[in-house]
Amino acid sequence: MTKIFIDAGHGGSDPGATGNGLQEKDVTLAIALKLRDILNSDYEGHSVMLSRTTDQTLSLSQRTNMANSWGADYLVSVHINAGGGTGFESYTYNGSYSGKAETNRLRAIVHNAIVNETEFRDRGKKEANFHMVRESAMPAVLTENGFIDNAADAAALKSDAFLNKIARGHAEGLASALGLTLKDVNDGQGYIEVVVDSLWTYNTANWNDKAVIVNQGEVFTVIRDKFPVDGGYMYQIKSGLYITANPTYVRYYTK
Template sequence: MTKLFIDAGHGGSDPGAVGNGLQEKNVTLAIALKLRDILNSDYEGHSVMLSRTTDQTLSLDQRTAMANSWGADYLVSVHINAGGGTGFESYTFNGNYEGKEETNRLRRLVHHAIVAETDFRDRGIKEANFHMLRESAMPAVLTENGFIDNTSDAAALKSDTFLTAIARGHAVGLANAFGLVESTNDNEKFVEVLVDSLWTYHTANWGDKAVVVNQGDVFTVIQDRFPVDGGYMYQIKSGLYITANPSYVRYYTR
């Protein structure tokens, strides 16, 4: 199973680039959440972890440490550009390292799919000494999805439909890069809580607790049972994660 780590750039006390009534941290989070949902609803053969699912402050070290400790196969760091340009560009690490050719091959597939889905002006494939690319233990790409200080790009970034197109471009690129197959299961999948109360989790991490759910609560499953540190989880439609232990939950389809 291919493990995909999706990083929504900036967050919390770090707004990122700001312009035309937008903050980068909010746009990147919207794209990352959409990307997760498209991957989990439309494709099989992978698992997804997000660096953040809320407006959360995380250091760059924390982000790459999460991806590295999870053993991700690929890292995508989602950003919005600024500085007076327009269009889309992507980056890989500019150093000399083992696997550089494969990293750039994967990046080309992701890059071209995003351009095709969005019709962004293609600013090209580039390299840079960015932390997210340099400190990741796996191949990584950083995407710059339009310019927040360009009125035309910003108008597009305010459109939920356009953000979905950006996310879909990322998903198609990842599917092409890693051979993910389109989902063939048309049955809806559900999980019901069997115990009085049960924690859910922001990410696929037993320590990242979110909210408590109660006996009888039913949730739609968007990612089937997958291993997490000695146990198993499901991902539910809200984007949260829940245990797959049959002593605590009942899984069913209809």
């Protein structure tokens, strides 16, 4: 069982970077929660621990101590950048240590998957003396997902659909790097078509967590087959969002 530790940067009394009406601590938490949900819904052979699941103040040492005590196999610390740039970059520890080549190999897989999924400008695979990657006892990466003080990046970071892309890029990269098994959700590839005028999608498998409205005739690829949610059923679609499985609203078919 592969243990994955997900750290949502900052939190509580530490807002992190701010700009364009956003606080880093809120965006990192949203991405971390989405990443956890995608890993658990789409993959198997792993367990996940988060440094925080709410707006909580934690020191850097508390975070790495938590991961080290748990015996995590991999750590990913999620952050948002600032300082006048744009795009995505990732960091590993810049010191000399056993396993550095493997740490950088795994990071490259995660990094490339995030860039491919988000289409962020690739600012490069970097190294730095950051606590989260220095004090972790396991291979670790720190991701910087756009610039909160860049208007275009911030506009994307305000979109739940784009946060889903960031989380899915992380999930696909981690799955590939760590050899996670994709759950067998369908015998054949399934699709759904919206058959009513308009319909809500959901960020998570929660009827109250509304995302964006989709319209009649739109077709989506199903990545998780029908499953029960609070008295009803949902599908998960390729964007990472969820949608009702009620045949009154959607038509399911395979090709």
